[in-house]
Amino acid sequence: xxxxxxxxxxxASDADSIHPQDDIRIYDELYYGKxxxxxxxxxxxxxxxxxxxxxxxxxxxxxxxxxFEMTEDTRSKFGQSTKSxxxxxxxxxxxxxxxxxEISSPRYTQLRFAVFTVYHRLFSIIFILNAIxxxxxxxxxxxxxxxxVNAATANILITGLARHPLVxxxxxxxxxxxxxxxxxxxxxxxxxxxxxxxVHSGCGVAAVVWYIGFVAIATRDVKQLRPLRIPPSLxxxxxxxxxxxxxxxxxxxxLRFRHHDLFEFTHRFSVWMVIPxxxxxxxxxxxxxxxxxxxxxxxxxxxxxxxVIIITMAIVHPWLHLRxxxxxxxxxxxxxMRLHFDYTSIKVGQGISxxxxxxxxxxxxxxxxxxxxxxxxxKELSAPKTFSCLVSKAGDWTxxxxxxxxxxxxxxxxxxxxxxxxxxxxxxxxxxxTGSGIGPCLSLLAEPDRPPTRILWQTRSPLRxxxxxxxxxxxxxxxxxxxxxxDRAGRCEMLPVVWETVQAFEAxxxxxxxxxxxxxxxxxxxxARGVLAYGPIWDS
Numbered sequence: 001x002x003x004x005x006x007x008x009x010x011x012a013s014d015a016d017s018i019h020p021q022d023d024i025r026i027y028d029e030l031y032y033g034k035x036x037x038x039x040x041x042x043x044x045x046x047x048x049x050x051x052x053x054x055x056x057x058x059x060x061x062x063x064x065x066x067x068f069e070m071t072e073d074t075r076s077k078f079g080q081s082t083k084s085x086x087x088x089x090x091x092x093x094x095x096x097x098x099x100x101x102e103i104s105s106p107r108y109t110q111l112r113f114a115v116f117t118v119y120h121r122l123f124s125i126i127f128i129l130n131a132i133x134x135x136x137x138x139x140x141x142x143x144x145x146x147x148x149v150n151a152a153t154a155n156i157l158i159t160g161l162a163r164h165p166l167v168x169x170x171x172x173x174x175x176x177x178x179x180x181x182x183x184x185x186x187x188x189x190x191x192x193x194x195x196x197x198x199v200h201s202g203c204g205v206a207a208v209v210w211y212i213g214f215v216a217i218a219t220r221d222v223k224q225l226r227p228l229r230i231p232p233s234l235x236x237x238x239x240x241x242x243x244x245x246x247x248x249x250x251x252x253x254x255l256r257f258r259h260h261d262l263f264e265f266t267h268r269f270s271v272w273m274v275i276p277x278x279x280x281x282x283x284x285x286x287x288x289x290x291x292x293x294x295x296x297x298x299x300x301x302x303x304x305x306x307x308v309i310i311i312t313m314a315i316v317h318p319w320l321h322l323r324x325x326x327x328x329x330x331x332x333x334x335x336x337m338r339l340h341f342d343y344t345s346i347k348v349g350q351g352i353s354x355x356x357x358x359x360x361x362x363x364x365x366x367x368x369x370x371x372x373x374x375x376x377x378x379k380e381l382s383a384p385k386t387f388s389c390l391v392s393k394a395g396d397w398t399x400x401x402x403x404x405x406x407x408x409x410x411x412x413x414x415x416x417x418x419x420x421x422x423x424x425x426x427x428x429x430x431x432x433x434t435g436s437g438i439g440p441c442l443s444l445l446a447e448p449d450r451p452p453t454r455i456l457w458q459t460r461s462p463l464r465x466x467x468x469x470x471x472x473x474x475x476x477x478x479x480x481x482x483x484x485x486x487d488r489a490g491r492c493e494m495l496p497v498v499w500e501t502v503q504a505f506e507a508x509x510x511x512x513x514x515x516x517x518x519x520x521x522x523x524x525x526x527x528a529r530g531v532l533a534y535g536p537i538w539d540s
Contacts, residue, residue, distance in 0.1 A: 099496065099499075099500075100495060100496065100499050100529070101529055103528045103529065106528075109524075109527075109528040113523075113524050113527040113528055114520075114524050117195070118192045118195040118198065119195045119197055119198040120198065121198070122195060122196075122198030122199050122202060123198040123199075123201055123202035123205075124202070125202075126198075126199060126202030126203055126206060127202050127205065127206055130151070130155065130206040130209070130210070133151060134151075134209070134210070134213070137151070145214055145217050145218055145221075145285070146285070146289075146302065146304075148210055148211070148213045148214035148217065149211075149214055149281075149282075149285065149302075149304050150302075150303045150304045150307075151210045152207050152208075152210035152211040152214060152304075153207075153278075153303070153304040153307045153308060153311075154303075154304075154307060155203040155204070155206045155207035155210060156203070156204075156207045156307075156311060157307045157310055157311050157314075158199065158203040159200055159203040159204040159207060160311055160314050160315065161314060162196050162197075162199040162200040162203065163196075163200050164314050164317070164318075165317075165318060165413045165414050165415075165416045166317070166414075168196070168416055168417055168418075169414070169416065169417045171193060171196070171417075172193065172349065172417035172418070172421040172422065173417070173421075175190045175191075175193055175421055175422050175425065176421050176424070176425075178190050178425050180425060180426070180427050180451065184508065187425045187426060187508075188509075188532055190422055190425060191419075191422040191423065191425065191426070191509065191532070191534055192422075192534075193419075193422050194418060194419035194422060194534070194536045201251070204247075204248065204251070205248065207244070208244050208245065208248050211240070211241060211244055212241065214237065215234075215237050215238065215241050218233065218234055218237055219234065222234055231284075231288070232284055233281060233284040233285055233288060236277055236280055236281045236284065237281060239277060240274055240277050240278060240281065243270045243273055243274050243277075244270075244274065246266055246270055247266060247267055247270045247271065247274075250262065250263045250266040250267060251263060251267065260361075260395075261361050264361050264362065265361075271315065272315075275308070275311065275312055275315065278308055279308060279312075282299065282302065282304055282305055282308065283295070283299070285302075286298035286299045286302060286305075317413075318412050318413035319412060321411075321412055321413050321414060322358055322410065322411075322412045323343070323410070323411055323412075324408050324409070324410050324411075325341065325343040325408065325409060325410075325411050326341075326342070326343070326407070326408055327339050327340065327341055327406055327407060327408060327409045328340040328341075328386075328407075329405030329406060329407070330388075330467075330469070331402070331405060332465070332466055332467040332469075332470075333464060333465050333466070333467070334393070334402065335392060335393050335402075335465050336390060336391065336392050336393070336402070336436065336465055336466050336467075337390075337391045337392075337398075337401055337402045337405060338388050338389070338390055338391070338467070338469070338470075339354075339365075339388055339389050339391060339401075339406075339409075340370060340386050340387070340388045341367070341386060341387055341388065341389075341411075342385060342386045342387075343411070344414075344415065345387075346367050346368075346369065346387045346415050346443075346446055347415070347417065347421070347446055347447075348420050348421055348424055348443055348444060348446040348447040348450070349366075349417050349418045349419060349420025349421035349422070349423070349424070349443050349444075349446075350366070350367055350415040350416060350417050350418065350420075350421075350443065350446075351364050351365055351366045351367060351389075351415065351416050351418055351440075352364070352365060352367055352389065352411055352415055352416075353411065353412055353413060353416075354389075354409050354410065354411050355409070355410045355412075356397075356406065356409065356410065357410065358410050358412070361397060362412070363397060363398070364416075365389035365390070365391065365439070366389065366418065366420070366439050366440035366443055367387045367388065367389045367415065367443065368387060368388065368389075368439065368440075368442035368443045368444075368445055368446065368473065369386075369387050369445050369446050370385075370386040370387055370388050371469070371472060371473055371476065372385075387446075389439060390436050390438070390439035390466070390470070391436075392435060392436035394436075418440075418536070419511070419534065419536045420440065420443045420444060422534075423444075423509070423511050423534065424444060424447050424450055424451060426451055426507075426508040426509045426532075427451055427452075427508050428451055428452050428453075428454075428505060428506055428507045428508050429451050429452070429453045429454070429507055429508065429509055429510075429511065430453075430454045430456065430498065430501055430502055430505055430507040430509070430510045430511075431444075431453055431454070431455050431456065431510075431511050431513070432456045432494075432498055432510060432511070432512045432513070432514070432522065433455075433456070433457050433458075433512070433513040433514060434457070434458050434459060434513075434514040434515070434518070435458075435459050435460075435514075436459075436466075437457075437513035437514055438455075438457050438459070438466070438470065438474065438513075440513050441455065441457075441477070441511075441513055442470075442473050442474070442477060444477060445473060445476065445477055450477075452505075453477055453478050454478055454480070454481070454482075454501055454505045454507065455474055455477060455478040455481035455482065455483075456481075456482050456484075456497060456498065456501060457474065457481065457482070457483050457484065458484040458486050458489075458494075459483075459484075459485070459486060460485070460486050460487050461485055461487050462483050462485055471483070482497075482501075494518075494522060495522065495525050495526075498510060498522065498526065499526075499529075499531075502526075502531055508532060509531075509532040509533070509534065510526055510531060510532065510533045510534070511533075511534045511535070511536075512533065512534070512535040513535075513536070514535075516537045519535035519536075519537055520535065520537070522535070523535035
């Protein structure tokens with residue numbers, strides 16, 4: 001899904017500045033003022049421009065939905081491969097326009113920005129550190145079972161804390177304290193905070209490897225017993241291992257993407273089963289190793305015991321905030337629904353988890369403040385009493401939510417901070433999004449001192465699909481936003497639009513909120529050319 005507009009829309013006051021002999025383009029601009037009139041002018045090449053000018057000077061400025069057709073002059077500027085939006089091919093089949101600089105070192109940039117991403121580097125660093133510790137323990141005392149249990153528990157602890165709401169809120173709170181006047185390299189690194197998923201997955205895999213080592217040693221020790229008997233600790237160890245492997249396999253990216261409900265079911269309930277079994281395993285191991293000391297003494301001197309206490313508290317904590325709250329549904333279209341809440345206050349970049357049933361699938365949504373009645377088109381937005389999330393039809397749950405709007409819904413934990421907090425640290429920002437990705441972008445409205453932001457949003461029939469309320473919020477965030485109706489503009493190469501906007505807007509960074517494939521591709525193309533680009537994905 002790409003943008004089909006290669007020039008920003010002109011303001012109504014610019015209508016008189018168009019010379020009749022200019023090599024002009026075809027625009028079909030839709031303003032949302034109450035009274036408009038149109039002018040039609042013709043250039044030397046036979047192209048026409050349709051300019052809609054608000055007749056009322058007090059009419060609010062709205063984003064424009066544009067239909068674009070390139071002239072020969074513009075086609076030569078952006079490259080011959082870019083065609084008219086009515087006949088444009090898929091972006092994957094197009095070449096990079098000549099106006100955009102070539103990637104200087106393709107092999108290096110491929111490794112740097114596509115292979116060794118921050119996520120992969122964090123994963124690799126954690127795994128290498130665990131491998132070193134694994135080798136050290138094996139060289140010193142390969143029969144020491146407790147060392148393997150402690151190491152596995154430590155990794156499980158970090159795995160859980162890396163996704164815990166309070167930990168994430170603390171980290172992003174620290175990021176929010178970084179002033180925009182600080183050096184760019186500091187803010188650039190801080191903006192990569194959303195790659196914490198690399199810590200989560202790296203420690204998760206390492207924990208399973210450590211635990212496999214523990215089970216292997218325990219199995220070997222049992223084989224040396226005469227007469228041969230299977231102790232309860234080994235039975236517990238194998239049951240836990242099966243559950244850990246099930247969690248690991250279900251979390252594989254392709255399986256998780258295709259069978260997300262199955263992943264969530266196995267992830268949650270397997271963890272709930274592992275924790276009490278791990279408690280039992282520690283008690284049995286401590287009981288087997290005690291000689292003259294008591295069971296309590298052996299447990300208190302086992303590091304894994306204290307770590308499991310923290311793990312248990314971390315798992316229980318979000319569920320202590322489980323509530324069934326009131327929700328006000330706003331039906332927008334067969335594709336989108338807006339849910340309004342008032343049970344708490346929110347900050348920039350935060351999200352919530354909601355569900356129709358506490359023990360079924362949970363869904364996370366970014367939230368943004370509601371515009372108060374009679375709001376003005378100004379940068380300042382007083383603290384709203386309500387906030388909302390945008391639900392688009394993407395599966396069974398979201399589809400049922402639109403068809404049967406809920407009036408009460410379950411929520412758990414506290415609002416969790418995300419990448420929006422880090423993005424607000426830049427002085428000037430370009431936000432590129434498609435479809436319902438506009439929802440997370442609107443969370444910037446919760447930042448009173450938000451930076452100047454340029455919105456590039458492509459979607460099908462914006463007004464009909466997402467409603468006037470969303471368009472009003474977009475206009476408040478960026479009065480000059482480019483809102484492109486893909487039904488009218490078609491699919492065109494997106495990189496030239498973003499590149500031209502970054503240069504004209506003098507943006508420090510670009511954030512992309514779209515489907516995973518387009519996000520990865522666009523972020524890579526920009527980073528490879530020296531532009532700070534960020535693209536959070538579901539497993540960033």
